[in-house]
Amino acid sequence: xxxxxxxxxxxxxxxxxxxxxxxxxxxxxxxxxxxxxxxxxxxxxxxxxxxxxxxxxxxxxxxxxxxxxxxxxxxxxxxxxxxxxxxxxxxxxxxxxxxxxxxxxxxxxxxxxxxxxxxxxxxxxxxxxxxxxxxxxxxxxxxxxxxxxxxxxxxxxxxxxxxxxxxxxxxxxxxxxxxxxxxxxxxxxxxxxxxxxxxxxxxxxxxxxxxxxxxxxxxxxxxxxxxxxxxxxxxxxxxxxxxxxxxxxxxxxxxxxxxxxxxxxxxxxxxx
Numbered sequence: 001x002x003x004x005x006x007x008x009x010x011x012x013x014x015x016x017x018x019x020x021x022x023x024x025x026x027x028x029x030x031x032x033x034x035x036x037x038x039x040x041x042x043x044x045x046x047x048x049x050x051x052x053x054x055x056x057x058x059x060x061x062x063x064x065x066x067x068x069x070x071x072x073x074x075x076x077x078x079x080x081x082x083x084x085x086x087x088x089x090x091x092x093x094x095x096x097x098x099x100x101x102x103x104x105x106x107x108x109x110x111x112x113x114x115x116x117x118x119x120x121x122x123x124x125x126x127x128x129x130x131x132x133x134x135x136x137x138x139x140x141x142x143x144x145x146x147x148x149x150x151x152x153x154x155x156x157x158x159x160x161x162x163x164x165x166x167x168x169x170x171x172x173x174x175x176x177x178x179x180x181x182x183x184x185x186x187x188x189x190x191x192x193x194x195x196x197x198x199x200x201x202x203x204x205x206x207x208x209x210x211x212x213x214x215x216x217x218x219x220x221x222x223x224x225x226x227x228x229x230x231x232x233x234x235x236x237x238x239x240x241x242x243x244x245x246x247x248x249x250x251x252x253x254x255x256x257x258x259x260x261x262x263x264x265x266x267x268x269x270x271x272x
Contacts, residue, residue: 001169001272002044003195005264006058009036010201010211010242011080013054023243033249033265038080039175039240041197043164046070047140049173050081062267067098071140074106075151075176076159077113082106088119090126101128105138105146107158132160135187143167150184151177153210163193169272170231171195175240179208179216185227192231194272196224197264200238203245203252213245214238214252218259235272239264 014036015024027034037054045068059066074082087104090097104110104127111129114120122129132138132148139145148160153176161174170193177199180188198220202213212220221236230236238256241247247255252263 001164001166001171003171003270003272004042004062005197005239005266005268005270006040006042006062006064007037007052007054008239008241008264008266008268009038010240011038011078012243013037014241014243016243019243021243023246023248026248027243030248033263036241036266040081041173043144043171046142047073047144047146047164049073049162049164050075051083051087052080053083053086055083055086069102070100071138071146072102072104072106073138073146073148073162073164074104074110075161076107076154076157077109078154078176081176082110082113084114084117084120087114087125087127088117088121091119091121091124097126099126101126103128103130105130105132105148107132107160109157134158134160149187150181152179152181152184153177163191169194171197171272173197174220175199176211178210178212179220185223188224188229189227191229193224193229193234194231195235195237195270196221196230197237197239199240200252201240201242201245203241203247204255205245211240214247214255217256217261221259221261235262235270236260237262237264237268237270 038052144166151159153159201211208216
């Protein structure tokens with residue numbers, strides 16, 4: 001399983017639009033891993049988690065072949081993770097696309113957001129929508145599956161994270177969640193995850209509602225270990241950062257390194 005972290009930022013990106021805070025100014029000066037686009041992850045060439053406003057940039061930056069994309073797994077309807085208007089360009093007259101539909105997996109709000117967007121039509125854009133159900137595995141073909149688990153993010157929406165599995169290897173992409181509720185911890189118990197990427201939006205702030213801060217990423221890793229949800233030599237990463245946290249890439253590395261946790265950055269590739 002090859003994972004490409006296309007974007008590792010929260011909604012504003014980093015440097016954030018228009019922002020002149022010290023964290024954004026320094027990120028502009030240093031560049032490299034300090035420059036972060038909105039969160040999205042590629043699983044090989046056929047599967048993508050989230051399709052936000054930086055998806056076109058990701059295509060150019062990483063040489064992605066979206067024509068080979070077969071499945072979009074959408075975590076929730078917030079616009080930094082779900083920017084459906086760009087999918088309207090799959091229509092005739094804008095693009096020449098393959099006749100097979102691109103399968104979109106998401107909750108009811110994801111569907112409504114698409115259907116309320118001008119120019120978006122499932123049939124004309126050659127898309128097929130599928131409503132996800134927590135804990136129910138999705139067969140993505142070629143021995144790949146994805147299981148949505150309940151995130152703790154937006155109280156009025158059934159937000160999910162995804163466990164992707166192939167060849168006996170499992171990866172949990174866990175951004176846009178605070179501390180999981182008990183049903184999620186119970187589902188994860190005894191499941192040996194080979195990679196876990198955890199939300200770290202709050203950075204050094206000691207918060208765990210809707211998102212996590214650094215201390216809570218460590219606590220979540222420890223809880224996963226306690227309940228038997230980490231495989232031997234599992235890779236644990238922090239991801240989904242906001243400039244409001246203030247810590248740049250090197251600051252985050254200094255904090256997490258003693259805990260054995262890595263810091264994801266745009267363009268990070270992990271082979272499982």
